[in-house]
Amino acid sequence: MSQPKILVARAVFPEIIALLEQHFEVEANQADATWSKAELADRLKDKDGAFTTGGDRIDAEVLAQCPKLKICANMAVGYNNFDIDAMTAAGVLATNAPDVLTETTADFGFALLMATARRITESEHFLRAGKWNKWSYDMFAGSDIHGATLGILGMGRIGQGIAKRGAHGFGMKVIYHNRSRLDASLEAECKASYVSKEELLGRADHVVLVLPYSPASHHTIGAAELALMKPTATLVNIARGGIVDDAALAAALKDKRIAAAGLDVFEGEPKVHPDLLTVPNVVLTPHIASATMPTRLAMARLAADNLIAYFKGNGPLTPINPAVAAIK
Numbered sequence: 001m002s003q004p005k006i007l008v009a010r011a012v013f014p015e016i017i018a019l020l021e022q023h024f025e026v027e028a029n030q031a032d033a034t035w036s037k038a039e040l041a042d043r044l045k046d047k048d049g050a051f052t053t054g055g056d057r058i059d060a061e062v063l064a065q066c067p068k069l070k071i072c073a074n075m076a077v078g079y080n081n082f083d084i085d086a087m088t089a090a091g092v093l094a095t096n097a098p099d100v101l102t103e104t105t106a107d108f109g110f111a112l113l114m115a116t117a118r119r120i121t122e123s124e125h126f127l128r129a130g131k132w133n134k135w136s137y138d139m140f141a142g143s144d145i146h147g148a149t150l151g152i153l154g155m156g157r158i159g160q161g162i163a164k165r166g167a168h169g170f171g172m173k174v175i176y177h178n179r180s181r182l183d184a185s186l187e188a189e190c191k192a193s194y195v196s197k198e199e200l201l202g203r204a205d206h207v208v209l210v211l212p213y214s215p216a217s218h219h220t221i222g223a224a225e226l227a228l229m230k231p232t233a234t235l236v237n238i239a240r241g242g243i244v245d246d247a248a249l250a251a252a253l254k255d256k257r258i259a260a261a262g263l264d265v266f267e268g269e270p271k272v273h274p275d276l277l278t279v280p281n282v283v284l285t286p287h288i289a290s291a292t293m294p295t296r297l298a299m300a301r302l303a304a305d306n307l308i309a310y311f312k313g314n315g316p317l318t319p320i321n322p323a324v325a326a327i328k
């Protein structure tokens with residue numbers, strides 16, 4: 001019997017390609033060529049499955065050209081690159097890569113918060129530019145993390161990881177807002193109190209965004225929300241581009257309406273709003289919150305295992321639209 005055909009849309013660990021080749025006929029992209037949507041669809045049209053990353057858009061237009069496609073396994077916990085309704089309508093199963101990245105991503109959220117509040121990169125640029133001639137009492141004075149109020153918007157697994165780091169490690173007072181309130185035992189574990197979004201924005205010294213992107217969460221933080229924040233506050237976005245209105249944020253940073261921001265994700269990335277590149281009070285990183293080698297390997301392995309389990313008829317491990325789980 002011939003093996004199912006799989007497309008791996010981006011370069012990944014060679015050992016993952018080798019694993020997939022034990023089960024599938026694999027078309028890989030180890031040169032990491034950038035494919036247009038049309039090229040992705042063209043390469044997918046004779047495939048049974050796809051190994052995708054967060055930048056590979058799978059929507060009705062692509063699906064219409066891929067009648068054999070049965071499953072797309074995303075090497076990311078977020079899946080806003082998938083049009084889930086269109087995939088479900090086309091009978092294509094979607095899987096993501098949750099859990100394996102939770103602690104690594106929470107570590108990074110905290111690192112970005114600390115770098116932002118304590119002005120680490122801004123001061124490093126100053127030093128590297130040879131501008132450090134003498135000490136002064138207020139040089140790069142930032143804001144404290146310990147004992148401050150941490151506001152978390154989006155209290156899934158990663159949000160909870162950040163809450164625990166803040167509450168248990170740094171004695172922070174944690175407030176959160178989420179679509180649904182956590183049960184009391186989880187709130188106690190995270191030492192977190194549920195508040196409205198408006199209260200959170202008004203009270204927090206540091207706001208961290210960890211909510212999933214969807215049309216409903218588009219521009220969750222725009223000019224009106226930034227206006228509710230304290231002028232001394234820090235905003236960190238490790239969620240997705242589009243959750244923050246980057247133009248409004250750049251204007252708020254320029255006018256010091258908030259103190260600083262730390263951004264790992266951007267609207268239209270890898271492009272970055274030009275005004276964010278010129279304001280000093282923002283720390284910018286290229287979507288690396290889950291980027292440690294063990295975690296990225298675990299994410300790739302989970303995506304591969306979803307494909308393998310599905311085609312073995314065992315059912316996928318982490319389905320997003322499980323109603324489609326039966327083999328086409």
Ligand code: GLV
Nearest residue numbers: 075076077078290
């Ligand atoms: C990264 O952004 C992910 O969704 O895994």
